[in-house]
Amino acid sequence: MIGPNTLWVIAGTTTLGFTSGIIGSFAFLRKRGLMGDVLSHAALPGICMAFMITGAKNMFAFLIGALFTGLIASFAINFITGRSRIKEDTALGLILSVFFGLGIVLLTQIQHSPNGNQSGLDKFLFGQAAAIVQSDLQWLGIVSLLLVTVCFLFFKELKLLSFDPAFAKSIGFPLSQLEFLFMLLLVTTVVIGLQAAGVILMAALLITPAAAARYWTERLERMIIIAACFGGLSGLLGSWISTWSAQLSTGPIIVLSSTALFFLSMLCAPERGLIAKGLHLMKLKSKVAEEITLTVLYEWMExxxxxAIAETELPKILQESHLSAKQIANIEQKGWIHRKGGYLTFSEMGWKEAYNTTLFKRLMEIWSMYETTLESPIPLQEVEKKEELPSQLANTLQTLLQKHQHAPRLLPQHLTPSEQGGFL
Structure with a gap:
């Protein structure tokens, strides 16, 4: 039976993961992944200062303190990169180490103080989701709802800021205010996640669901939804798995769950996943090998x-063209060539494939010769088959091919190019 405290932890981490996925999507697209790490480390001195001022572990005070130092850290990064030749990655590393070092100094000072309330404050380093109580869940829910609402209201502006800030500035968008809003959203998300994931792991919870979601879609709207679902699922799985043993810390398990979803996405996503890319590459290699084989055999006959080709000539053809017997066998298996009486020739379907393949190859060669003088709505490198050629360009290339007397000219008498869908 799951107790109330466990339900609060599961609800809290799921809500945190959901919110982190949404905000992290914008950080990921803006290549600000390390910024989340910097802000989470910069939040530590703010939490320590809030405790030193109030003398109690008050989540609202921690939120204000962490927001304060997080925003100072972001302003410091912008100041350093804008007023010096130091690049952003160097500035990020510098601010991260300085603020984290300051936080450790303050944390050590607090631990040596006589204040008994300081017990457990060091858990903010690695997180202690099990310490989430009902009041913490209420704060987390309110702040998360506020963050999601702001993202919804300013979605168009945040989208433009992520993809084309120069254009946003040119059409009059207040870029500095939008940048401040984005940093405020990012800092707030980091702060509310510190209790569950901690300073060290919060950056992973921000970026990993967004990186996993990127494999599944090309549209921002879908990416945000998928990232939110991945983040929420990571929180749910991490909290559930950590209940199996008292030795399992919830924060690291949440991050590991998120990482598992990332690797699953990297492998199994339908278009961008490694398996899909591997299958596509295999099909592409097979297609290219078939086209080369057809062209070599056709041009030999030409x-x-x-x-027809005498089978005794095949070894010489294979040697000159660097083909393999397996490639010949592959197109034979597809029914494009057949053997009869010691000779090899194309089937009717094979003649059509060989003619069209050779024709397309020679059209591309002509296009490459006249590329600087021919106008085309699509570049040469993006055309993969003859059907993608614009009709006017295809006619021009065909005329040039005839002029150079380089058009394919070998076909059985019962076939004509028009019957096989050629350009003639």
């Missing part, structure tokens, strides 16, 4: 002015 040079010899006959519609």
């Amino acid at each position: 040079r010899k002015q006959r519609t």
Whole structure:
């Protein structure tokens, strides 16, 4: 039976993961992944100062203190990169180490103080989700709802800031105010996650769900939804798994769950995943090998002015063209060539494939020769098959091909180019 405290922990970490996925999507697209790490480390001295001022572990005071030092850290980074030749990655590392060092100094000072309330304050380093109580969940829910609402209201502005800030500035968007809003959202998300994930791990909870979601879609709206679901699922799984043993810390398990979802996405995403890319590459290699084989056999017959190849000639063809017997067997298996009486020739379907493949190859060669003088709505490198050629360009290339007397000219008498869908 799951107790009330466990339900609060599960609800809190799921809410945190959901919110982190949404905010982290914008940070990921803006290549601000390390910024989340900097802000989480910069929050530590703010938490310590809030405790030193109030003398109690008050989450609202911690939120204000962490927001204060987080915003100072972000302003310091902008100041350093804007007023010096130091690059952003160097500035990020500098601010991270300085603020984290200050936080450790303050934390050590607090631990040596006589204040008994300081017990457990060091848990903010690695997080202690099990310490979430109902009041913490209420604060987390309110702040998360506020963050999601702001993202919804300013979605268009944040989207433009993520993809094209120069254009946003040119059309009059208040870029500095939007940048401040984004940093405020990021800092607030980091702060509310410190109790669950801690200073060290909060950056992973921000970026990993967004990075995983990026594998599944090309649209920002879908990416945000997927990232939110991945983040929420990571929080749910991490909290549930950590209940199996008292030795399992919830924060690290949440991050590991998020990482597992990332690797699953990297492998299994339908278009951008490694498995899908591997299958696509295999199909592409097979297609290219088939096209090369068809072209080599067709051009050999064209040079010899006959519609068949003696099987005794195959070893010489394979040697000159660097083909393999397996490639010949592959197109034979597809029914494009057949053997009869010691000769190899194309089937009717094979003639059509060989003619069209050779024609397309020669059209591309002509296009590359006249690329600087021919106008085309699409670049040469993006055309993968003859159907993608604009009709006017195709006619021009065909004329040039005839002019150079380089058009394919070998076909059985019962076939004509028009019957096989060629450009002639």
